Amino acid sequence: METQLEQVYDQVLRRNPGESEFHQAVREVFESLGPVLTKHPQYVDAAVLERICEPERQIIFRVPWVDDAGRVQINRGFRVEFNSALGPYKGGLRFHPSVYLGIVKFLGFEQIFKNSLSGMPIGGAKGGSDFDPRGRSDGEVMRFCQAFMTELYRHLGEYTDVPAGDIGVGGREIGYLFGQYKRITNRYESGVLTGKGVTWGGSLVRTEATGYGTVMFTERMLGTRNESFDGQRVVISGSGNVAIFAVEKAQQLGARVVAFSDSSGYVVDEAGVDLDLLKAVKLDERGRAKDYVARRPGSRLVEDGSIWDIPCDIALPCATQNELTVDDARSLLSHGVRAVAEGANMPTTPEAVRLLQESGVLFGPGKAANAGGVATSALEMQQNASRDAWDFAYTEERLAEIMSGIHDRCAGTADEYGRPGDYVLGANIAGFTKVADAMLALGVI
Ligand code: NAP
Numbered sequence: 001m002e003t004q005l006e007q008v009y010d011q012v013l014r015r016n017p018g019e020s021e022f023h024q025a026v027r028e029v030f031e032s033l034g035p036v037l038t039k040h041p042q043y044v045d046a047a048v049l050e051r052i053c054e055p056e057r058q059i060i061f062r063v064p065w066v067d068d069a070g071r072v073q074i075n076r077g078f079r080v081e082f083n084s085a086l087g088p089y090k091g092g093l094r095f096h097p098s099v100y101l102g103i104v105k106f107l108g109f110e111q112i113f114k115n116s117l118s119g120m121p122i123g124g125a126k127g128g129s130d131f132d133p134r135g136r137s138d139g140e141v142m143r144f145c146q147a148f149m150t151e152l153y154r155h156l157g158e159y160t161d162v163p164a165g166d167i168g169v170g171g172r173e174i175g176y177l178f179g180q181y182k183r184i185t186n187r188y189e190s191g192v193l194t195g196k197g198v199t200w201g202g203s204l205v206r207t208e209a210t211g212y213g214t215v216m217f218t219e220r221m222l223g224t225r226n227e228s229f230d231g232q233r234v235v236i237s238g239s240g241n242v243a244i245f246a247v248e249k250a251q252q253l254g255a256r257v258v259a260f261s262d263s264s265g266y267v268v269d270e271a272g273v274d275l276d277l278l279k280a281v282k283l284d285e286r287g288r289a290k291d292y293v294a295r296r297p298g299s300r301l302v303e304d305g306s307i308w309d310i311p312c313d314i315a316l317p318c319a320t321q322n323e324l325t326v327d328d329a330r331s332l333l334s335h336g337v338r339a340v341a342e343g344a345n346m347p348t349t350p351e352a353v354r355l356l357q358e359s360g361v362l363f364g365p366g367k368a369a370n371a372g373g374v375a376t377s378a379l380e381m382q383q384n385a386s387r388d389a390w391d392f393a394y395t396e397e398r399l400a401e402i403m404s405g406i407h408d409r410c411a412g413t414a415d416e417y418g419r420p421g422d423y424v425l426g427a428n429i430a431g432f433t434k435v436a437d438a439m440l441a442l443g444v445i
Pocket of ligand 1: 238
């Protein structure tokens with residue numbers, strides 16, 4: 001990293017102690033930016049780097065609620081409104097026991113560049129809580145969501161900040177959050193949350209969009225080498241919103257998905273994952289990996305070890321951050337992996353990314369590959385604003401166009417900076433310059 005960038009990075013370390021995921025996300029972007037600063041010294045003069053690393057607003061709040069046994073529970077809520085140079089703050093909410101300020105900042109920081117790359121007029125934010133919805137009744141989840149929104153609502157608005165889902169926040173949680181927002185404000189303000197149900201303001205394809213988009217992006221990368229998903233062995237980690245619809249789209253394109261996972265282990269299904277069963281277990285019953293195996297002859301559950309030891313042509317990490325390490329990358333390479341694309345945010349450690357890229361593997365970074373979700377959220381906002389509802393085929397076509405555009409922006413920028421095929425550099429530079437130019441135009445604010 002160049003001296004100017006090192007200095008700002010040191011300042012980020014000092015100002016945000018103990019937030020290792022945030023540090024990692026900043027470093028990953030900064031490692032691409034050297035040539036940009038040489039070409040555009042105005043960014044340095046206007047302290048764009050210092051400004052872009054400091055969230056515009058950080059909200060931390062108490063979330064008190066009552067569980068089914070009548071006990072008072074206290075969780076911590078977060079919303080980091082990172083950057084609104086391109087539009088209202090936009091980014092999901094994560095409910096998971098590991099959530100703390102450093103995770104929310106890493107996700108919010110990534111979101112700035114992802115949203116910029118998507119070509120949609122949205123700024124970057126992220127939020128969440130250390131609440132764990134797993135094992136909680138619907139009533140408990142509802143009371144938690146109501147308590148969470150009772151504080152957060154005052155910071156939201158269709159022109160201000162528009163949250164969506166992430167880990168632990170799906171259609172059920174968005175429903176409870178929207179219901180409470182509506183009750184408190186007495187406004188049916190559809191544009192204040194995305195990921196809504198299709199009968200009450202949601203967009204078709206939003207549920208599928210992140211997983212579908214990740215596969216569409218990967219298909220475009222493969223196309224640059226005259227390859228495709230057709231006939232390939234694919235491994236996809238996770239079995240949540242992103243993973244399930246990545247499985248669906250990969251299968252539609254003719255691939256055989258042979259493994260998926262959750263936090264209890266990974267499932268190998270050499271015959272190809274039974275998508276209907278996976279959806280029934282994970283979406284309808286909120287079950288575990290073992291429930292799939294119990295009903296699927298020939299499949300097996302591995303409770304320890306790494307899913308990346310399963311040989312594949314294409315690997316799609318779709319669970320969580322830092323889940324694919326340098327050892328995993330070595331294992332994938334030893335089995336001849338040809339493409340890796342991040343459905344999750346920052347699932348591949350920096351050393352693993354470096355090794356995969358140096359070995360000539362096509363590598364799609366999350367801020368490009370998984371941008372289909374937030375892009376479709378922006379399409380949901382468009383439909384809400386015009387009081388319209390588009391059909392599935394049209395919306396999916398828009399998503400495919402957006403993913404193609406993101407791919408081409410990354411590839412074109414990598415070419416322009418003399419690093420053809422480097423999607424990490426392309427995504428970081430293309431995402432950054434658009435936000436930086438808007439920040440310059442808006443003055444010191
Ligand atoms: P989700 O529906 O809650 O599913 C998450 C999946 O990952 C579950 O199978 C979960 O297993 C597994 N998982 C989570 N934390 C884990 C951990 N620490 N160790 C092992 N497995 C873990 O969430 P999602 O929406 O699919 O999000 C997955 C990733 O995609 C996240 O990185 C998220 O930030 C990113 N992303 C999501 C969207 C979106 O539209 N939803 C958009 C862009 C990026 P358990 O159920 O056992 O915990």
